Amino acid sequence: NAGVTQTPKFQVLKTGQSMTLQCAQDMNHEYMSWYRQDPGMGLRLIHYSVGAGITDQGEVPNGYNVSRSTTEDFPLRLLSAAPSQTSVYFCASSYSAGTQETQYFGPGTRLLVL
């Protein structure tokens, strides 16, 4: 299993540009989510999905869109990039089995908006 993969690893955008951060998992997990990590802020939830066709907003959804057409993929779209969106973005997927639950993270995408 490749686990959770994210592309690109690093991206530079100009203000106003749009882009899509890709996230894929090959573990057949129903739950997937996107976080951003800023210094001193921990991880903040942007959007999450509990299955194909179902998405919901997290703590900081403004400026981002998501869709979940398949179980495997959960792309994050920046509609019009702003310098405040400079951050490290993590995608994660999780599953529960009985009383155990595990969440796996991708390696992250470092985004710089100029």
Next chain:
Amino acid sequence: AQKITQTQPGMFVQEKEAVTLDCTYDTSDQSYGLFWYKQPSSGEMIFLIYQGSYDEQNATEGRYSLNFQKARKSANLVISASQLGDSAMYFCAMREGILDKIIFGKGTRLHILP
């Protein structure tokens, strides 16, 4: 109001000593889950341990254990016999409800001293 509170921004601990990292949470749900993650300086997020709200026994994974005190709404991480490689950022997180969003605390930076 913060849902997950980690009151120790930083800690210094001597190698081989036990470490307790504090985490308190706030929820009115009966069903929830608590997670701990490690983030070394390389940046990846590593899942450490999970505790479900209905689990009566504290979760353990190797040197990690979760001290779950439901009435106090605390879920402290205990690392036994700390090692230099334990130096990292540690995050507590909570999922409210079933297959609902997982949100994070701001983290505690742990330094293990030789």
